Amino acid sequence: MMPFEKKEYLERMKKVKESMNHKGIEVLLITDPANICYLSGHNAWSFYVHQILLVTLDDEMPIFIGRYMDAFCGVVKTTWLDENHVRAYPDYYVQSLIKHPMDYVCDVVKELNLDKKSIGVEMDNYYFTASAYKHLVQGLPDARFVDGDLVVNWVRVIKSDKEIELQRRAAKIVEKAMQTAIDSLEPGARKCDVAADILHAQVSGTQEFGGDYTSIVPLMPCGETAGAPHLTWDESRYTDNTVVAVELAGCHQRYHSPMARTVSLGKPSPKVEEIAKITIEGLNAALDVIKPGVTCEEVELAWRKTIGKYGIEKESRIGYSMGLNYPPDWGEHTISLRPGDKTILKPNMTLHCIPGMYFDDFGVSISEALVVTENGCETLANFPRKLFVKE
Amino acid sequence: MMPFEKKEYLERMKKVKESMNHKGIEVLLITDPANICYLSGHNAWSFYVHQILLVTLDDEMPIFIGRYMDAFCGVVKTTWLDENHVRAYPDYYVQSLIKHPMDYVCDVVKELNLDKKSIGVEMDNYYFTASAYKHLVQGLPDARFVDGDLVVNWVRVIKSDKEIELQRRAAKIVEKAMQTAIDSLEPGARKCDVAADILHAQVSGTQEFGGDYTSIVPLMPCGETAGAPHLTWDESRYTDNTVVAVELAGCHQRYHSPMARTVSLGKPSPKVEEIAKITIEGLNAALDVIKPGVTCEEVELAWRKTIGKYGIEKESRIGYSMGLNYPPDWGEHTISLRPGDKTILKPNMTLHCIPGMYFDDFGVSISEALVVTENGCETLANFPRKLFVKE
Structure with missing residues (x-):
């Protein structure tokens, strides 16, 4: 077993x-x-x-x-x-x-x-x-x-190849769960019903790989409490013209692969579109610098410089080490992608790079879970890195 | 909110x-x-x-x-x-x-x-x-x-009427979730798929009352590890002639109503039938003595005397106080139904009476969540108190 x-x-x-x-x-x-x-x-x-x-x-x-x-x-x-x-x-x-x-x-x-x-x-x-x-x-x-x-x-912090294989299986599950979230999110849908669909997808997993419970429940901040990303669902209904920042994971034999994507119900405002564009550009910049020998704070700096060009700042860290875990957190409490963290990246580290941008009335979160390779990094999942719009 | x-x-x-x-x-x-x-x-x-x-x-x-x-x-x-x-x-x-x-x-x-x-x-x-x-x-x-x-x-420990109303709503959800478990459990079904169906039912809730995540995931011990009730599911398949002890809860706005029932896939052995019968008789005896003024250890004693007639003993406690909670436990860490607990029962306490009988090769668990009333107790849910057999 x-x-x-x-x-x-x-x-x-x-x-x-x-x-x-x-x-x-x-x-x-x-x-x-x-x-x-x-x-x-x-x-x-x-x-x-x-x-x-x-x-x-x-x-x-x-x-x-x-x-x-x-x-x-x-x-x-x-x-x-x-x-x-x-x-x-x-x-x-x-x-x-x-x-x-x-x-x-x-x-x-x-x-x-x-x-x-x-x-x-x-x-x-x-x-x-x-x-x-x-x-x-x-x-x-x-x-x-x-x-x-x-x-x-x-x-x-440094995974074996077998551990990374389990995380890659979890990534197959998170792809399915995120697609389920995007499909289920509709104006008029009860938040609890969307959460139920996601949990079913997470735990059922794929035909090849059974799903496990994740260490954090799906988080889907939106509307007037979008700035509080750890509030959970209730039985209220999604309304039109709402931006939903979805953060969830796939889990297989306790190994996680998390992912965040943002879904706009109805045409997004120019502000939301702009923040999504900047977030993706910043995330790409961070991923581009990740390779063995680089420090964690250098990764955050690449992000910060990129969003700084647009006059935007973010206080909180943009990522952390993750893998095997139990509630209440899938993070490992070791590496953080933030100023002052001088940990040097090495092959087979797995990080969740999640530069969540939470404002008073909407949040945009687009992330990637990745493994540090010999000369760069690879994302664990393969899922479009964009703002999803449902009109 | x-x-x-x-x-x-x-x-x-x-x-x-x-x-x-x-x-x-x-x-x-x-x-x-x-x-x-x-x-x-x-x-x-x-x-x-x-x-x-x-x-x-x-x-x-x-x-x-x-x-x-x-x-x-x-x-x-x-x-x-x-x-x-x-x-x-x-x-x-x-x-x-x-x-x-x-x-x-x-x-x-x-x-x-x-x-x-x-x-x-x-x-x-x-x-x-x-x-x-x-x-x-x-x-x-x-x-x-x-x-x-x-x-x-x-x-x-002593709930307001409004809190008990929330637990009664959670009980409506647990009735649905337990029926889902019984329906989904089949020889050949993957354990993760059964868990997924249960989680969907729990979180979707009823049309009236949305479901919340429960503080413990569904537990379904069976087979050769039936004696370890806290092991969770994997992607293996249920086999015929397996006894599954299902413990789960409904949750509404963080208030829980837990329930355990046991499902036999295939005709149960005489031993399983006997243990189920004794468990129900013992549970009934415990419920019968619950009323304000009785101590917790007296409740356990009623159970122990009943199963003792059949030469059976159980080491662990048979229940605890529960209600509002977060992972990793829906129990409140106060009242336990066991020898030495001299807490006097009072109206509006809510307990989960769960005399789980776990053996090396099978477990039988049949429980009730209940509220202490002015002159006795009422179960929160309404669900047949029996061994379910799927042939």
């Missing part, structure tokens, strides 16, 4: 251990479900309860610590971990007002004689709460805690 | 402040997106970046602190908060390796002269990371930090 061979997991473990060594981390307690999946192959909606993947420098295999129903059946049957590398806490630890699962994790760390080591924890991960941290620090007084945030994420 | 009148938000604020007073909390920094929505009306997929709702004992209105694109357009245009109660951090704080949004929050707390107060934080919330806590503690050395986890969640 695993999408990768054991050899690839071992290779990932090796890179993570190199980074641990470099940072003086002897034990890494991983909570990010994408990082857990990346190293173990465990893929389940089990992250709503506390769970940990424990990596030590000495053991080739990580240890999964989770709820009984997730650990034994799920992890043992679907990952490369053997039974000796799985620990399960009893159900009375789940969302309990008395017991905390991290107390159980402390017991495992002690049992393995790791309680005097330097322990890395993912300080700013969604699934590593302040309380989890407090319970670990109190329960392991002899350990030295080190910030291990993003240690695995930075390894994930 | 708000689903509730200002009066209801003021009532909620009053109850939260009473609880804050009781716990010695002068300022509550809220990160749980459901709690933020409950008190402000802000409903967006903006929780993938750090955001805070700040409640003080003196101000009738909370203050939203978030990313610029979410704060100004989203919050000001869609909630009862006025512009003076919104603060926005610049985009270079987003997933930055240098700046942390909680440093900005510290600045706001100081500006409001609240930095010497006792400050409650939601210690075990998904969206309150260890790093967020550390930045607050370091940035506000004169404050006294108090665990404010679940302060708002416990207020949410």
Whole structure:
């Protein structure tokens, strides 16, 4: 059931251990479900309860610590971990007002004689709460805690060819989902019905490649709240003369390929047409400079210079690294395409370049997900890079 | 655009402040997106970046602190908060390796002269990371930090009539979605296609009530991994003689009504039939005892005694409080139906009673979402409580 061979997991473990060594981390307690999946192959909606993947420098295999129903059946049957590398806490630890699962994790760390080591924890991960941290620090007084945030994420930044193949499959799905969005968007259509059509296309996938749930739901800002791109749909209806900025992804075996396109219901105003033209010109300029050796801020600069010619500015970043992920974000929280990010691009990085232009009464978003190649970049999907007009 | 009148938000604020007073909390920094929505009306997929709702004992209105694109357009245009109660951090704080949004929050707390107060934080919330806590503690050395986890969640446990109306609408949607699941499940169908049909039904909703995304994706354990109920779908096909335990929800304006039913593809084995019969008998026994004044552990005991007659045990809890929520969980992390939970049931609590029976090779899950009434309980949905067999 695993999408990768054991050899690839071992290779990932090796890179993570190199980074641990470099940072003086002897034990890494991983909570990010994408990082857990990346190293173990465990893929389940089990992250709503506390769970940990424990990596030590000495053991080739990580240890999964989770709820009984997730650990034994799920992890043992679907990952490369053997039974000796799985620990399960009893159900009375789940969302309990008395017991905390991290107390159980402390017991495992002690049992393995790791309680005097330097322990890395993912300080700013969604699934590593302040309380989890407090319970670990109190329960392991002899350990030295080190910030291990993003240690695995930075390894994930460079994809294997097999990972990129999964993202290319996701790109086939996003092409279908975006076309579905364009077809469904009509004046008079309920927003929830358009969202339903998109979700069906995303999850059904293609005949060859089944779709997975995406880490962010389809976002379709328009009208008077177009400037707030993270509002979601309701049951109201699209009206004529509305510009809809559609951002969504395809997902296959947890690997994403996102895309944004903008749809005008009715003839767009000259202002919308102009912003779409400038956005595409800026996006093209950014894509043109992407190649190994270039820094992230140089990519953003190419965009900024281009739109600056027209007297336009944009405050927020124009892209980020992405791939394997779980809700609430498909971004990897590593690379951002923005001033100050001096990360040097390398082959097999995959980025979502999304220079969303959100104004008070309309938004234009046209993006590309891409892979950095040996001498440039290739988009993952193949979809017209234009403003779609439905008249 | 708000689903509730200002009066209801003021009532909620009053109850939260009473609880804050009781716990010695002068300022509550809220990160749980459901709690933020409950008190402000802000409903967006903006929780993938750090955001805070700040409640003080003196101000009738909370203050939203978030990313610029979410704060100004989203919050000001869609909630009862006025512009003076919104603060926005610049985009270079987003997933930055240098700046942390909680440093900005510290600045706001100081500006409001609240930095010497006792400050409650939601210690075990998904969206309150260890790093967020550390930045607050370091940035506000004169404050006294108090665990404010679940302060708002416990207020949410008792719903208003309007909230229950939204959950009843969600129940209409879950009836449709569950019927769709039963109709789509066939030997030979790809799991992703069944999931796609369900998601379409969930999000499209009914003609009257549009559907919203649910906080957990549809779960459909079956076959050799039936014992791991949180594994999600892939592109493999259902085979004949498979028992599928379907758990999903309807959602309307973020209010949930979950439901589980079990579908046998082909004639079920006597063992499956027996477990289904016992599960229903146990569920009925639990529902029969639910009324104001009864404790949560008494509800579980009624279930446990019933299945115990047949020599069967179940380790995990059989239910929890639910309603308004965001990924990754529709449960409220307060009430659990399990031994030791002495919470006394009161009218207008809404629970999901889900005694899932997961074995190595099949799972049976049959549940009801219900509201506690003046003298008993009523299920939110109306759907046959039985094992569905497709032959």
